[in-house]
Amino acid sequence: MDNEMLExxxxxxxxxxxIRKGYDRRDFMKFASMMAAFIGLEKSAIGxxxxxxxxxSRIPIIWLHFQxxxxxxxxxxxxxxxxxxxxxxxxxxxxxxxxLMAASGAQAEKSLKDTMKKYKGEYILCxxxxxxVAADGVYCMIGGKTSMHILEESAADAKAxxxxxxxxxxxxxxxxxxxxxxxxxxxxxxxxxxxxxVPGCPPxxxxxxxxxxxxxxxxxxPELDRVGRPKAFYSKRxxxxxxxxxxxDAGLFVETFDDENAKKGYCLYKVGCKGxxxxxxxxxxxxxxxxxxPIQSGHGCIGCSEENFWxxxxxxxxxxxxxxxxxxxxxxxxGKVALxxxxxxxxxHAVATNIGKQKSIHDLETEGKAxxxxxxx
Amino acid sequence: xxxxYLRLPRLRRVYVWELPVRFYHxxxxxxxxxxxxxxxxINNPLALMSQKEATQVYTMGWVRYxxxxxxxxxxxxxxxxxxxGFAGNKYANWKQxxxxxxxxxxxxxxxxxxxxxxxxxxxxxxxxxxxGHNAMAGFIYFLTFIAFAIQCLTGFGLYADMGGWWFPRMFxxxxxxxxxxxxxxxxxxxxMWFFILFAVVxxxxxxxxxxxxxxxxxxxxxxxxxxxxxxxFEEKKYHTPNPRKKx
Numbered sequence: 001m002d003n004e005m006l007e008x009x010x011x012x013x014x015x016x017x018x019i020r021k022g023y024d025r026r027d028f029m030k031f032a033s034m035m036a037a038f039i040g041l042e043k044s045a046i047g048x049x050x051x052x053x054x055x056x057s058r059i060p061i062i063w064l065h066f067q068x069x070x071x072x073x074x075x076x077x078x079x080x081x082x083x084x085x086x087x088x089x090x091x092x093x094x095x096x097x098x099x100l101m102a103a104s105g106a107q108a109e110k111s112l113k114d115t116m117k118k119y120k121g122e123y124i125l126c127x128x129x130x131x132x133v134a135a136d137g138v139y140c141m142i143g144g145k146t147s148m149h150i151l152e153e154s155a156a157d158a159k160a161x162x163x164x165x166x167x168x169x170x171x172x173x174x175x176x177x178x179x180x181x182x183x184x185x186x187x188x189x190x191x192x193x194x195x196x197x198v199p200g201c202p203p204x205x206x207x208x209x210x211x212x213x214x215x216x217x218x219x220x221x222p223e224l225d226r227v228g229r230p231k232a233f234y235s236k237r238x239x240x241x242x243x244x245x246x247x248x249d250a251g252l253f254v255e256t257f258d259d260e261n262a263k264k265g266y267c268l269y270k271v272g273c274k275g276x277x278x279x280x281x282x283x284x285x286x287x288x289x290x291x292x293x294p295i296q297s298g299h300g301c302i303g304c305s306e307e308n309f310w311x312x313x314x315x316x317x318x319x320x321x322x323x324x325x326x327x328x329x330x331x332x333x334x335g336k337v338a339l340x341x342x343x344x345x346x347x348x349h350a351v352a353t354n355i356g357k358q359k360s361i362h363d364l365e366t367e368g369k370a371x372x373x374x375x376x377x
Numbered sequence: 378x379x380x381x382y383l384r385l386p387r388l389r390r391v392y393v394w395e396l397p398v399r400f401y402h403x404x405x406x407x408x409x410x411x412x413x414x415x416x417x418x419i420n421n422p423l424a425l426m427s428q429k430e431a432t433q434v435y436t437m438g439w440v441r442y443x444x445x446x447x448x449x450x451x452x453x454x455x456x457x458x459x460x461x462g463f464a465g466n467k468y469a470n471w472k473q474x475x476x477x478x479x480x481x482x483x484x485x486x487x488x489x490x491x492x493x494x495x496x497x498x499x500x501x502x503x504x505x506x507x508x509g510h511n512a513m514a515g516f517i518y519f520l521t522f523i524a525f526a527i528q529c530l531t532g533f534g535l536y537a538d539m540g541g542w543w544f545p546r547m548f549x550x551x552x553x554x555x556x557x558x559x560x561x562x563x564x565x566x567x568x569m570w571f572f573i574l575f576a577v578v579x580x581x582x583x584x585x586x587x588x589x590x591x592x593x594x595x596x597x598x599x600x601x602x603x604x605x606x607x608x609x610f611e612e613k614k615y616h617t618p619n620p621r622k623k624x
Binding site: 250279319 | 421422423424425429434435436437438440493495497502504535549550553556558561563566567570573577581588591
């Protein structure tokens with residue numbers, strides 16, 4: 001027992017690792033301030049971030065890959081600040097991650113087991129990808145075990161779980177209809193553990209780094225919204241932070257991708273931009289170190305961080321396709337048909353009334369006319 | 378025939394729709410019209426042919442402003458109507474809308490036979506004279522109230538993150554229940570079509586009743602009165618769709 005505790009303490013701090021890697025303190029402070037800004041802290045909290053990195057030992061992390069494309073990992077290692085990759089990847093101590101670890105085969109399995117044992121109740125479980133539950137989970141197996149089995153095993157003693165990306169947070173493309181493998185997001189499978197959802201396909205690298213830095217600095221999970229996403233990054237719609245918003249308010253829209261309006265950089269709402277219904281930080285943090293984001297590059301947001309974004313709506317159209325009525329039909333097509341049918345029914349009823357109730361209509365008219373005649377002109 | 382008119386039926390005037398009900402009705406009609414028009418525009422705005430810069434134009438902004446303002450009116454008007462369902466007269470009472478008795482269902486079936494299927498009895502045309510809503514209409518209005526509630530929930534749910542006021546923020550749980558704004562928005566859009574179809578049928582049926590029954594159905598929402606023959610009045614005295622329990 002004591003031995004294990006010692007081993008935990010022996011873990012170098014982030015600062016020690018950074019210095020060992022050849023960064024100077026100035027770089028380290030830049031990184032600390034950048035991270036503080038990203039996770040929405042006040043200036044005074046930069047010290048807190050720096051202190052945490054200087055004093056706290058690395059967080060042990062197990063990073064599992066299930067049904068996914070690894071774009072989350074790709075995004076993460078491309079975070080703008082080089083130290084993000086260095087610190088949070090080399091040094092966060094990714095004790096087990098299929099993509100980046102050196103070990104393989106039996107060694108890798110052993111490393112996973114060891115980490116789980118050694119850091120029981122302390123490690124953070126990061127999950128990239130959804131878990132297929134159909135056919136007893138045979139659609140995704142690693143080392144002879146189903147992903148469900150691995151997830152349950154490693155979640156049992158985790159301190160918290162981070163669901164990276166849309167796959168782990170809401171199922172993404174593999175859970176789109178008809179979802180043959182019954183791809184299921186993590187929060188529907190694991191109960192009783194704090195789960196941080198970091199949706200996006202992929203999430204922004206800095207957002208991922210920010211979540212980890214928050215965990216490290218405060219030792220608690222960041223403030224989450226109703227859906228379980230960190231408020232610091234997912235509380236505003238892409239629409240609300242979009243630099244093309246004035247064109248939206250003015251009512252000036254791109255009609256087709258090759259028109260004059262597209263050249264002028266008008267709003268992409270009418271060519272299917274999902275910014276108004278997508279909660280993410282793309283408009284503020286942007287991508288690839290703040291270079292650009294989809295809308296800036298002239299393409300509407302596809303709402304990749306929203307639940308069921310593959311099923312809810314078409315990429316280049318505001319309206320959703322209406323299931324069962326053909327791929328081109330939306331609510332308005334069906335509405336118009338229903339309106340036509342209603343009008344026909346009403347007209348038919350009007351005709352039927354004049355035939356079926358002609359006697360009472362006639363009586364009323366006669367009665368009314370009689371009254372009219374009785375009155376002097 | 379002529380004999381009948383020798384004793385022209387004395388019509389009794391019944392004050393059916395009180396002023397608050399009429400006010401609610403027309404405010405509701407106007408506001409729904411505005412909401413549908415602006416809603417369509419927001420869904421698919423026109424291609425503006427403007428040479429002006431974005432700073433000088435605020436078309437979409439105004440349309441959305443009207444939509445949101447009308448939505449507030451709609452919501453509070455709706456709340457008021459629910460209140461009036463308890464405070465108003467018997468024709469405005471909630472029991473006119475929610476089937477709570479066998480007689481209610483029987484009357485719905487009766488209305489369906491007479492007004493939709495136009496069935497005759499012993500070769501004679503049938504009439505169903507209701508004073509307030511007939512049971513079928515009442516039930517359909519109950520469905521519209523559900524549609525109102527859906528629109529308020531989804532609409533304010535979508536609006537929640539735009540407003541700083543605590544009131545719309547109360548609805549923030551709605552989109553998360555549907556897994557996001559996209560589906561919420563779709564539901565909001567689909568439900569709107571119910572209003573359009575309802576309006577068509579509603580307006581038609583008002584004309585129909587006025588035409589077939591000749592007792593001021595259309596004008597009743599203006600002055601509040603409907604007219605009813607003395608003998609029908611006597612009969613109705615002992616027959617209401619949702620009778621109050623005998624004391």
